[in-house]
Amino acid sequence: MSAEVRRVAVVGDCPLFRRGLAQVVESTTDLALVLAAGSVEEAEGRLQGGDVVLVDLQLAPADLSAAVFRLAGRGAEVLVLCSPLQHDIVPPMEAGARGCLSRQAGELELLAAIRLVASGCGYVSAALAVRRWAEPQCRVTERERQILELVANGETDHGIAERLGISEHTVHSHLDRLRDKIGSRRRADLTRFAVAHDIVPNA
Incomplete structure (x- = not known):
């Protein structure tokens, strides 16, 4: 068909x-x-x-x-x-x-x-x-900034948990909140968000 x-x-x-x-x-x-x-x-x-x-x-x-x-x-x-x-x-x-x-x-x-x-x-x-993410009304916590930086550097969820001394479940919770703010589930878009907020340099 x-x-x-x-x-x-x-x-x-x-x-x-x-x-x-x-x-x-x-x-x-x-x-x-x-x-x-x-x-x-x-x-x-x-x-x-x-x-x-x-x-x-x-x-x-x-x-x-x-x-x-x-x-x-x-x-x-x-x-x-x-x-x-x-x-x-x-x-x-x-x-x-x-x-x-x-x-x-x-x-x-x-x-x-x-x-x-x-x-x-x-x-x-x-x-x-x-451009939307870069507007002032979009706020991230200090922990979310740390997680975004690690995501942008290619770290896995398990690796992020180990680096920050928190559980993988907690990492998932932070990522879910970030994805709700951003409106995308893709890791690449989390990286773009981090660049837009100067959390990581735009190499």
Whole structure:
């Protein structure tokens, strides 16, 4: 049995970038481009529940969140394209976006993000996540800093426990709290977090 072909829509106010996104989607066999529109209003009547909608709209944060909320309310799985230097990913995610993708992402990351969102998962580009982690409201304890430094240096959970004189269970508890703060379970993202906070140097 062939894999399900997922419907993808592109909503973007830059014609060239919109066309580029559409061409990447059309280059695959498991994704089907159903429309490429310049606005939410133009797209709304042609969407079906479960469609993945790539949103690339240069709007004020409140207006972008409103657009996401509108699309998500129609059952769309929304993936917002954001600039790492200009956007805070929290408002669109709170408005119902499944993920935020850096506008600097390549084709492989774009397609991976679409497929993850289509399967019901969330996705945030590392460049966007690191910027969020660097904001002042994200705090780590001294013990968490020690653990992050050891993780970034390649130490295992067992090794961290031995180095700090604590149980491996305690290490796991600290890592779980850090992963909740960061929003990622991957060890590589813990390392990026450590670099963003100057816990370890960016070699």
